Amino acid sequence: MAYSDDLSFLFFSPTRVVFGVNSSNDAGVEMQNLGCAKAVIVTDPFLYEKTDIVKKIEKALGSMCVGVFSDVPSDSGVHIVNKGYEFAKSRGAEGVVSVGGGSAIDTAKGIAILIKEGGKLQDYQGFQVLSRKVAPHVCIPTTAGTGSEITYVAVIKDHDKKQKLLFGDHHIIPDVAILDPVLTVNLPPLMTAATGMDALSHAVEAITSAQREPIADALGLHAIRLIRKWLPVAVKNGKDLNARGQMLIAATLAGAAFSNAQVGMIHAIAHTVGARHGVHHGTANAVAMPYVMRYNNTDVAEENAMIADALGVDTRGMSVEEAGLAAADAVTALDVELGLPTTLKDVGVPESDLEACAQVAISDGAIVYNGKPVFDPAEILLVMREAWSGKSQA
Numbered sequence: 475m476a477y478s479d480d481l482s483f484l485f486f487s488p489t490r491v492v493f494g495v496n497s498s499n500d501a502g503v504e505m506q507n508l509g510c511a512k513a514v515i516v517t518d519p520f521l522y523e524k525t526d527i528v529k530k531i532e533k534a535l536g537s538m539c540v541g542v543f544s545d546v547p548s549d550s551g552v553h554i555v556n557k558g559y560e561f562a563k564s565r566g567a568e569g570v571v572s573v574g575g576g577s578a579i580d581t582a583k584g585i586a587i588l589i590k591e592g593g594k595l596q597d598y599q600g601f602q603v604l605s606r607k608v609a610p611h612v613c614i615p616t617t618a619g620t621g622s623e624i625t626y627v628a629v630i631k632d633h634d635k636k637q638k639l640l641f642g643d644h645h646i647i648p649d650v651a652i653l654d655p656v657l658t659v660n661l662p663p664l665m666t667a668a669t670g671m672d673a674l675s676h677a678v679e680a681i682t683s684a685q686r687e688p689i690a691d692a693l694g695l696h697a698i699r700l701i702r703k704w705l706p707v708a709v710k711n712g713k714d715l716n717a718r719g720q721m722l723i724a725a726t727l728a729g730a731a732f733s734n735a736q737v738g739m740i741h742a743i744a745h746t747v748g749a750r751h752g753v754h755h756g757t758a759n760a761v762a763m764p765y766v767m768r769y770n771n772t773d774v775a776e777e778n779a780m781i782a783d784a785l786g787v788d789t790r791g792m793s794v795e796e797a798g799l800a801a802a803d804a805v806t807a808l809d810v811e812l813g814l815p816t817t818l819k820d821v822g823v824p825e826s827d828l829e830a831c832a833q834v835a836i837s838d839g840a841i842v843y844n845g846k847p848v849f850d851p852a853e854i855l856l857v858m859r860e861a862w863s864g865k866s867q868a
Contacts, residue, residue, distance in 0.1 A: 483687035487730045489613075489624045490650045493723065495715060498614050498654040501534040501571060508610040508649055510569035514562045515542045516582040517573040521616065527657055531573050531614060540565040543585075549752065550577040551633045555584035555595045562589055569610030572648075575669065576620030576755065579613050580628035583646045586611045595630065601642040601839070613648040616657045618708075618721035619669025619756050621676055621729020623651035631749055638749045640839050647733075651726060655719035663709045666721075667812035670705040672756030673697060673725040674805070675763050678781055679738045680731035682767075682774040682845035690735035691780075693727045698784035700724035702808070709812055738844030740766045742835040743858060750831060753821045760814050761821060765861040766844075767802035769853075771795065773846035778802070818862040828858045 492500060505513055515531055522528045522544035532539050543558045562570065562585055570589070572582035584595045589609035591598065598604065613623035622628070628641040661669070677694035680686070701724045707717040743766070744758035753761075771778055778798030782789050785804040789797040809816050819825070832855035835841065841848055848854060 477688065481687075485687065485689045485734050486644060487624060487733065489648055491624070491653065491726060492650060493653040493719070495656055495719070496654060497652050498531060498657060499534050501531050501612060501614065501652060502536055502538055504612050504650045504652065505535060505538055505569060505571065505610065508569065508612070510610040511538060512540045512565070512567050513538050513569040513571050513610070514540060514565055514567040515571045515573055516546060516558060516585060517542065517544050517578050518546045518548070519544050521574055525660065527616060528573055531571060535571065540567055546574065546578045546581045548577055549631055549748070550581045551631045552584075552595045552639065553633070555581055555588070555630060558585045559588035569612070571612045571614065573614045573616065575615065575617040576622045579615065579620065579622040579648070580630055582611060582613070583608075583622075583628040583648070584630055584641065587641070587646060599639050599641060601640070602644070604643045604645040607645050611648040612650040612652065614652045614654065614657065615722065615725070617661055617665065617669040618658055618718070618725040619672035621673060621725050621732065623648055624726050624729040625733040627733070629745065636749050637834070638745045642839070653719070653722040653726060655715045655722060658718045658722065659713050659715070661712060663712065664813060666712060667705065667709050667814050668754055668756035668760060669725075670701055670708065670721055671760035671763070671809065671812070671814065673721070673728045674701050675740050675759035676728035676732040676737065677701070678763060678767065679740055680728070680735040681781060682770055682777045683735040683738060683843045684845055684847070685736050685843050686777070686845075687735055690731040694731040695780060695784045697724045697727040697731065698781060700727070702785050706811060736843035737840045738766070739769070739835070739841060739848060739854065739857065741840040742838035742844075743831070743854070743861070745838050745840065746831045746835045747818065747821070747823050750827065750834070751823050753823065757814060757821060760809050761816060761818055762861055764802040764805040765857050767805065768799060769857050770844065770846040771798040771802070774798070777845065817864040818858065819864070823862065825862055828862060829855055832858055
């Protein structure tokens, strides 16, 4: 779809990106450049107890490291952020260094808010509620998928309400993202696949978003090319530093794309089944993606066709609509190639809860930006039924 004659947009991506093998050794230098003398590391128990990654970052920070908060679970919650803030405050921390996947990074974003503002994380739910920059934050991702190292959003679960809360504010964008391929080599194949497909969903939704814009398009399309080429390699051989590095770059590109253009129904569904049924976020996006792409195709066929080309589909002789649907088929084929589930049934979402999930998803903030306008939960339910059974009507 051509951009309108009155196109206007804002693109904002202030994060300093540091890439390279063993670049995590520069964590201390980067934190020092931010004027921070005392920082806590925010990470998960596995990385802290079962690997030497956190110890490597502690060494790089030296005397600037005043403690390690390692209580972040795979599906972090507001109570974890509040606990982490109390830990950081007790150590006199002025900033945070997140080490891990999206959960650790988002938890650190929340802690950074509270170091600066105080209170409880719940006080800051919503979009653009902050009036100033949060505490310094250096991100060191150990997965290649969430893009959280460069985005303005944190997704944190309220475990009591079984709902994922969105915190969106340009003041929480991390200051530095250190992309070190060495730190991702031990990520298991299925987690490599799921996080990689998470990055793909970011690129796909940025390109098809109602807030689509040309810089995000460029970043998203290149991210898709990189993912299609290098994700299967990284899944097959996790020790391939080139593949791991290219996937880190792809995830960051896709993160910058969707941080500006936003995401849509794929994420609304993934947030919902993640909160209600504990489905891993990247896996949920991988499952929902082709079904939402088919649903949206009537409105975003040209964008989907561009995605098909980036995925390596030979679209010669196809109509635009056919090429758009071929993009969805290519995503399903990639799921299968990577050994990921392809239906909501496969990941334990009960058919009996689909209607309730649709009701929750229609109120998710991401649905506002879906490329095809959605106002009725019945439309989401239609997509979710197809995603549950594996049978699309498109």
